[in-house]
C-alpha cells in the first residue's frame with residue numbers, strides 16, 4: 001500500500017466520505033509536463049465510473065507545487081449535489097468525455113497546492129483544468145475509492161456506451 005494511505009486519520013476520512021468500507025478501484029496519473037501539458041474539459045468522474053449510489057471519491061496527490069500557471073484543478077462548488085449531467089465526446093486527446101453544456105466558470109474554486117498536498121473530490125463534483133503554459137511540470141497521482149456497497153448502474157453504463165459510440169463515429 002502507498003505509505004500515506006496507512007495514515008489512520010486518512011483511512012477514517014475516506015471511509016466516512018464513501019459511507020462504508022473503502023475499496024480502491026483505480027490508480028492513475030494526470031501529468032502536465034512544462035509548457036505542453038494539455039487541459040482537461042469540465043466533467044464528472046461518475047460519467048466514467050457509473051456507480052450507484054455515487055459513494056466514490058478521488059484522492060489527488062500533488063507531486064509538484066500547483067500554481068495558477070501550471071494547470072490547477074478547478075472545482076464547481078456544490079456541483080456534487082446536483083446529479084449527473086449529460087456528457088458527450090470532448091474531442092480532447094486523453095479525455096474522452098466532457099459536459100454537454102458549458103459551466104459557469106465564475107463560481108469555481110482553484111486548487112493551488114504545495115507538493116505533497118492532497119485534494120479529495122466526490123465523483124459528481126464538476127471539475128476541469130487548463131493547459132500548463134508554465135516552465136514547471138504539474139504531476140498528479142490519483143487514487144479512486146468507492147464504498148464496497150456501490151454497484152454498476154445499467155442506466156449510467158448505457159449513457160456511457162452511447163457517448164462512446166458517438167466518439168467512435170466522429171472523425172478524428
Ligand SMILES: O=C(O)CCC(=O)C(=O)O
Nearest residue numbers: 030040045058073129140
Ligand atoms: O488533474 C487534472 O488536471 C484533472 C483531474 C481529473 O480530471 C480527475 O481527477 O478526474
